[in-house]
Amino acid sequence: MIRIHHLDCGCMCPLGGALFDGFSKGPLAHLCCHCLLLETDQHGLVLVDTGFGEDDVRDPSRLSRLFRVLNNIRLDPARTAVAQLRKLGFQPADVRHILLTHLDFDHAGGLADFPNATIHLMQDEHAAAQQARGFLPRRRFVPAQWRGISRWQLYREEGEEWFGFQSVRSVVDDILLIPLRGHTAGHAGIAIRGEHGWVLHAGDAYFFRNEIGQASRRCPPGLRLYQRLMDTDHERRVLNQRRLRALSLEQPQLEIFCSHDARELARCLSPGS
16 A cells, blocks of 8 residues: 655745736745655655755756746755655655656756665656757756766556556556656656555646646646746647546546646645545
8 A cells, every 4th residue: 555645845936926826816826846755565665756855955056047037946945855754754765766757857856865766757758858959958957956866767658558548657566657748758647546546646747726627728827828838749748638637527536636736735735625
């Protein structure tokens, strides 16, 4: 059995308020970095994404100035995954595996904080980040965040089926990589069979809670524009988002959440409320 802890490992407060998050009353929005800590029976602790890490907090300049300003990133040592693990009574060495939805700067910043972990990632994502060219790719990927890391486990799009999604690879116990490319070249969701059934961390396949769970998509204009800016393959991202929306309607018992919606994170932290 896998026990799931929901963590907020980063704070971004872009100018625009409700135009980004759909609820803020003031000029600043509130976006989170929704990560997961998984307690497994056979494989120790597993992280899903890491948010910003200790090295980001110590040296914010290693992050692109473009995104530091655009997203108004607030770096807090207490929000790092490693700090939250210690608060829960664990140590960094207890983390045996890290599954990444993708390698953007706000998802992979804490890799170096867990030196014993094997990093699980789609092969296409690893290649795209290593070979990043152009203005935006060279800023969204921060090689310093994974410099010196050698314990990579890379996956092709092949495997069994999961709720109609093809090309799924079993990683650790009941944890699956679900290829959802579009936002980046090798973006993936992470499906986990937890204590109460399956959940799906959809990463950045969508950004706002009302993009799924209803027949038509609704997303604030600021966040809609940001999604479009960050697309690597717009058509594929839109297609996969439609598939997630259909899945959320066909399987309402399946809990699906993304990386940056603070209201979704609050719901996960207070189940049943």
